[in-house]
Amino acid sequence: MTRNPLSGVLLVQLVAWAGLAAACHPGEPTNASELDLVATAHDDSVNFGAIQTFVMPDSVVAIVPPESVATALPFNHDYDDLILNGVAEHLAALGYTRLPTFDPDNPPDVVVTIRGIAVRNTDIYVSYPWWGYWGWYGWPCCYGPGWGVGYPIVTAVEYDVGTIVVDMWDRRRTDESQTEGRVPAIWVAALRGLLTDSPADAPFRIDQAIDRAFAQSPYLGNQ
């Protein structure tokens, strides 16, 4: 009896394809910090180098977006100082001078505000597993092999997300034609991350996110 060389080839093939099947998306996050996201946007028409002064309130304002009223969580203010100091230090390093208060007689060029948002997200997945069955014989006759669809499996995933939003408002461009005066935002940074039960790494994640926001905004600064 001779051994069919194809059997060896097929064996290797099966092993290789099985290995690849598990490798479609090989990398997966291993901790919450890998899911942190920083998004920035700015007004192209602004010369950020001409900005000299800014004021910034001494607190992070918790807000609830209209679309998140039902899922909003209390915003944790434990890290307000870390956030405020981090942003202020970066702005100072860029050459902007912080004024202690908003003085109408000596107004700043821009106002920087920081908002905090915490929400609980729930994602629901519904899947319909397909199952195969072998034929069986019985009354009145028999069924052949085939495929059917099983009962749906419903999976719910709940997770809390925190977002810190830093806005830079250009007081010099206030639209005085509006009754209240409309001040345009010229730079926005949104720092978004997963809230965890063990926030030991929160200071590191906040620092890293603030660093990223300024690093990816090289147009800022007057130096």
Next chain:
Amino acid sequence: MPAIRRLLGLVALLLPLGAGTAAAQSWWALSYQPAVPLSNTKDFTDAFAWRGVGLDYRKQVKPNVALGLSFGWQVFSDETDDVVSAFGVDVSGDQLRDVNSWPMLANVSYFFGKEGGPRPFVGANVGGYLMQHRLEIGLVALEETNFHFGFAPEAGLAFPVQPNVAAFLSGRYNYALSAGSVDDQAYLSFGVGLAWTHGY
């Protein structure tokens, strides 16, 4: 889907040639196919693809000429924290980027040398690439799958290792035209494998 229509037309053209040589020699081959990303594929996933396999079938139509079909799967995967810019927004964060490429090609090959000895070969592949691009950043995953029309010149060397079994090495430049919002893609794949042969 004009690309699919072109591919089906090509296969339809090749089928009569294969049917006319039903008694001719054939070759089934399985290969490990790692790949190097090039151009836009490299811009998206700048990492060597260690994951790759290929399955090839060839049928002799002339003494040194074979027609065939080729299927494969390459997985390019990269992790980066580069800034992504789109729609006026710059986004940064740890990113997982994957490209899954499933080439489905028809080919014509020319074998040098003689039956039973080492046989260098060159080939021209044409057909389609089903390509899935996926970007995971933060809690968001963006994914796009397209069918790209493409072609792939190829060269290799096959040598017998036992009766009806040949080992072979090959290199293939894969080029896929743009499709959907994905620009043209290119990568160089290498094949190391075994072929179950009848007469090659």
